[in-house]
Amino acid sequence: MLKAKILFVGPRESGKSVLANFVSESTEGISSYVPTQGVRILEYEKPNMNGNSKGAGYQFELWDCGGDQKFETCWPALMKDSHGVVIVFNPELPSHLKEIEMWYSCFVQQQQLLDSQCLLIAHHKPGSAGDTENLSLASPLNKLKLIHSSLEEDPEDVRMEFVKYFKSIINLLNESRDREEMLIIT
Numbered sequence: 001m002l003k004a005k006i007l008f009v010g011p012r013e014s015g016k017s018v019l020a021n022f023v024s025e026s027t028e029g030i031s032s033y034v035p036t037q038g039v040r041i042l043e044y045e046k047p048n049m050n051g052n053s054k055g056a057g058y059q060f061e062l063w064d065c066g067g068d069q070k071f072e073t074c075w076p077a078l079m080k081d082s083h084g085v086v087i088v089f090n091p092e093l094p095s096h097l098k099e100i101e102m103w104y105s106c107f108v109q110q111q112q113l114l115d116s117q118c119l120l121i122a123h124h125k126p127g128s129a130g131d132t133e134n135l136s137l138a139s140p141l142n143k144l145k146l147i148h149s150s151l152e153e154d155p156e157d158v159r160m161e162f163v164k165y166f167k168s169i170i171n172l173l174n175e176s177r178d179r180e181e182m183l184i185i186t
Contacts, residue, residue: 014088
């Protein structure tokens with residue numbers, strides 16, 4: 001079974017745990033807000049990601065990282081061997097728009113991940129206005145895949161976006177593994 005490590009990062013109270021729980025189909029702690037201390041690791045298995053029944057299944061480790069910068073000393077350990085980064089922010093908080101640049105720099109650029117290995121999520125909390133049109137992102141961020149999530153209004157659209165993202169990560173892992181095998185053969 002192929003395993004992929006995906007980090008969920010972003011400012012405090014942006015909805016990282018809610019989205020990680022949703023994607024992994026976990027019901028852990030969905031009642032009220034409790035800040036994540038350090039990291040929570042959720043496992044999510046998908047038996048056939050590409051729609052065919054042959055081949056190995058896939059396991060995703062979803063690392064729900066606490067958004068408090070007091071955990072910054074732990075970040076290098078969290079980043080080690082990660083295959084993708086999901087940056088979650090609340091688009092209604094101007095401070096989050098500034099902060100996500102730092103998260104991108106630390107977790108994507110410093111790890112030398114491809115932009116395709118990063119997913120940017122503007123998470124709209126229940127009852128929010130949900131303005132999806134007027135979001136201006138800084139230069140490196142405006143090249144990333146951005147999705148707006150509202151688990152209240154369009155949960156299946158959000159799930160499908162995650163499936164597409166996970167498929168792209170699996171494709172990158174398969175390509176990398178194939179290159180390594182070719183190096184061994186030659």
